[in-house]
Amino acid sequence: MEGGPRLRSLPGGAVTVVGRFLSSKGGRYLAVLAALTSLSSSCSGSRDDVTKECLIPNDQKGTIGGRWTVKPVPLAVIVNDFSAVEMNELRAAIGTWNSFFSASKGFKLFVASGAPLSSVPAGTPKIRTNEACSVSSFVTASGFVQPILIEKIVSGWTHGGSVIAQTGTCPNTVQGQPYRVFSTGVIEMNFENYFAPGLPRPDLQSVILHELGHLLGLGHTCEAQAQKNFLACAEAPKEYLQAVMFPSLGFDGNTGRIKRSLQQNDQQRANCLY
Ligand SMILES: [Zn+2]
DSSP states (O other): OOSOOEEEEOGGGOEEEEOOOEEOGGGOEEEEEEEEEOOOOOOOGGGGSOOOOOOOOGGGTTOBOOBOSSOSBOEEEETTSSOHHHHHHHHHHHHHHHHHHHHHHSSOSBOOTTTTOEEEOTTOOOOOGGGTTTSOOSEETTEESSOEEEEEEOSOOOSOTTEEEEEEEEEEOOTTOSSOEEEEEEEEEETTTSSSTTSOBOOHHHHHHHHHHHHHTBOOSOBSSOBTTBOBGGGSOHHHHHSTTSSEEEEETTEEOOOOSOOHHHHHHHHHHO
């Protein structure tokens, strides 16, 4: 995992992980799926099975960024931001998490009036991940007062050209809660460097499935280089590499590999959060 991520501090004490292309033979490369967290931030047929067990291995104890204490968590896009095809991919990824939580816990985590992805008007300002802790809480005593936006960023991407997407949340320590509690969140998708004609095209459904994992509180399974709370991926068990929450996605040429099913480690950790 050469050329791995570097840490960059952001306002509010949060840390974001960014990365560069990781070159390898045959023109293949990995690109990074990033999380803004509160750190101090072959698969068999069994992959579709639902694990109801809550398990966070000791070497992953620090990989939980926080959680939402109000649910369901509403998600939205800015109207006409994504194409109809892209919207279907977003909905499919949301559906994967919802199906998992339905089977494991009996509820859907992500729902909105637009079931399960609503729209906000054109012109709605795009909050950026580094602003997550400088905007008012999305959650009040009466519930969510605004949805979490999934944003297509077509210019002004600030997280490094190899980062496909970045999720930001604002975690707060709340007495009596086992994990920090999120008050805001946003998902930025890097359409400036990916997805467009002539640019590398990751599998959008796979990418958003990963980012939703961050949004619900999961950090990566490991990081390219060992850091506080994270094993180096080169030293991590195979299941961490197979997980949706592995920090990067491979490409074959300009086509991203597909990772659309939650794996056991993703499910086990998520089961501890909700
Ligand atoms: Zn990520």
